[in-house]
Amino acid sequence: MAEWDLRKLRILRALRERGTVTGAAEALHMTPSAVSQQLTNLARQLGVPLLEAQGRGVRLTDAARLVLRHADAVFEELERADAALAAHARGEAGEVRVGAFATAVPALVVPAVRALRTAHPGVTVRVRETEAGEAYELLAAGEVDLALSLGAEAPSAADPRFTRLPLLSDPLDVALPPDHPLAAAPGLTLADLAAEPWIFGGSGPWSDITRRACEAAGFTPHQGHSASGWTAILAMVEAGMGVALVPRTAAARREGVVMRELAADRPVRHVIAAVRKGAQSAAALDRVLQALRTAAGALPDRAHEPGVAGAPPGRARGRVAEDV
Secondary structure, three states: OOOOOHHHHHHHHHHHHHOOHHHHHHHHOOOHHHHHHHHHHHHHHHOOOOEEEEOOEEEEOHHHHHHHHHHHHHHHHHHHHHHHHHHHHOOOOEEEEEEEOOOHHHHHHHHHHHHHHHHOOOEEEEEEEOOOOHHHHHHHOOOOOEEEEEHHHOOOOOOOOEEEEEEEEEEEEEEEOOOOOOOOOOOOOHHHHOOOEEEOOOOOHHHHHHHHHHHHOOOOOEEEEOOOOHHHHHHHHHOOOOEEEEEHHHOOOOOOOEEEOOOOOOOEEEEEEEEEOOHHHOHHHHHHHHHHHHHHHHOOOOOOOOOOOOOOOOOOOOOOOOOO
């Protein structure tokens, strides 16, 4: 295979454009003798004559014109590569792999991706739904570039592998049966529900979050039933089998279930974004982080009025999330 030298090919192209060795030398800020020497070396490398005498000057051979046709295509691709690298450096292009727990995908990741498609269409986001704790394992292994998890599941802020970025404090509302004595009570607090049977998973982050929230309110919750999906949890609440905490971002609603915002002791769960240490300086990754922050800031934080979640028969109030 012939040995191709891009610098010498540029000299040959300059000779074609300027017509003379002197003109090519002036365009390239070289001496005419240096131009001639480089073209002689190129001809030797390629094994074909590139120039032939024409009067007091030279002209390109057929082999030289053939070489330049292919060289032009190479230089065109290199220009595209330069433009793509420049866009990548500005954060206008690149791929970012995001690992996120289930409720964060529709609440945060999807709105962020929609916004990026409009503002920075060259930035591609690949989403991988994971358990909150697993996201950090994937991040450490290099399988995702950005992890969204719950603060309760995140490694210590002192972990030297990651940079943690607080993203959202997600309020927890309480789900009650519509005929519950406290369904319309003003100023409802967690402590008011201390004697109730609670519905939450037997283990995992949601179990921990429910237990910690209740303990912070001064009581240990009695687990009346165990379930990990919102469909099952809200069905049991509707049936009067217990009460449950529901994160605001889960957008979990069901006919016949009253969603109440808690008063003074309203608990929250903290959503954390994390990247590998030093990676936050990558421009495309920063675009995604900014889009996630914007999506988090746009989430509604309005109170659920007593009774408003119980829609008339046959009318759904919204999507029911399947897991936490």
